[in-house]
Amino acid sequence: MKIENYRDYILNTMKDFIEVPSPVSYYEEILPLLEKYAINLGYDVTYDRKRTGYITLEGEDNSKTICVGAHLDTLGLIIKTINSDGSISVTQLGGINYSSIEGETVTVHTREGKKYTGLMTCISHSVHVFDDARTLQRDENSMVIMLDKNVTSEDEVIALGIEAGDIVSINPRFEYTEDGYIKSRFIDDKAAVASVFTALKYMKDNGIKPKYRTLLAFPFYEEIGHGGAYIPSEVEEYVAIDIGLIGPELNGSEYQVSICAKDNYSPYDRGLTTKLIQLAKENEVDYVVDVFYRYGTDANAAVRAGNNVYAAAFGMAVHSSHGVERTNIKAIEETIKLLIVYLTSK
Ligand SMILES: [Zn+2]
Structure with a gap:
């Protein structure tokens, strides 16, 4: 064969x-x-x-x-709450390891078919700013999406057509090496x-x-x-x-x-x-x-x-x-x- x-x-x-x-x-x-x-x-x-x-x-x-x-x-995410600062909280679809998606580009898919990218980030997102940037447990309470849009309030996010229940996909990062390794989500x-x-x-x-x-x-x-x-x-x-x-x-x-x-x-x-x-x-x-x-x-x-x-x-x-x-x-x-x-x- x-x-x-x-x-x-x-x-x-x-x-x-x-x-x-x-x-x-x-x-x-x-x-x-x-x-x-x-x-x-x-x-x-x-x-x-x-x-x-x-x-x-x-x-x-x-x-x-x-x-x-x-x-x-x-695996993916689903929008739970749009926060007052314009960030978005999500919950998991399947067994997500939140540490593995920190810093990743994600895409929000609205029910009307619009797509918006964003950054999956931790609320303690920088070692220069937060004492617990390295140690805070990464989970659905500490991780949020910052849309790649200049939004600073819940209303501005809603105005984009985004709402609770919208699906979030994670950038897969497909790569293939000459020795036959596939690295990807x-x-x-x-x-x-x-x-x-x-x-x-x-x-x-x-x-x-x-x-x-x-x-x-x-x-x-x-x-x-x-x-x-x-x-x-x-x-x-x-x-x-x-x-x-x-x-x-x-x-x-x-x-x-x-x-x-x-x-x-x-x-x-x-x-x-x-x-x-x-x-x-x-x-x-x-x-x-x-x-x-x-x-x-x-x-x-x-x-x-x-x-x-x-x-x-x-x-x-x-x-x-x-x-x-x-x-x-x-x-x-x-x-x-x-x-x-x-x-x-x-
Ligand atoms: Zn499987």
Whole structure:
């Protein structure tokens, strides 16, 4: 399997998806991109009422339906209060680490479609001015947005059309190095979205059909835990493609695919997980098996919501997850290989 030949496609796809903002619940900018990628490969996108997009693939055997999910939502913020000095207080959409967004450019997206950039800053923002500039805990009470506008009052901000409930996206900072490292926010889970499209393109280019009827799902609420809560009733297996973790007591690396045996909530289905491990072994996929804490996926969300499915999860391991993340193209390629052998296996 010559996935290396698809390196440009992987990187371009990933960059395209990362650079279009899609914080939890903010779907309107990225769904046209999803549709464009699907149409380029000859597929339509359909939606459920959670705004999850689906691409449906006919299989060799359509008596069984499986689902592979890669969530399209990312971490983001939502406006809570416009303060009397014209600064803006926010609350998180997903597990933000506020230290990692200090000094970052953010964009406010209003309901009327206006966009305003601003600086995410700490109320003790300068070592020259505040004794606690280095020590104040960075959280939603100490971090505010200063719009890149000359506004000094709540009314002036409101006059721009900004209000509570507006979505705030965070500058992703996508970078790729000559040794194959990708450094960016939102590798979680747009590397997985790129992996799914690359697998689809590889199979199309090589005239390969999936074994079973397959739904490729792109949920919008993973980062707050309920992206997979609804799945179509015909789905028998749900495999989430989501990041692996790197750290003490973990096996994953930036060069391998991590198969998740258990997350914060539950072990994954033993039979389906064993099948993935077996497929990885037989097809020389560079993999590890890992157990994650403080972590969940849409596959487990599906199970916890009562869906009658076998669940599993795997994906590229990512350093400094939910910050400016890093992985290597190698981990993404191993993820794509495992995905293709899973889709084509009995
Ligand atoms: Zn994720």
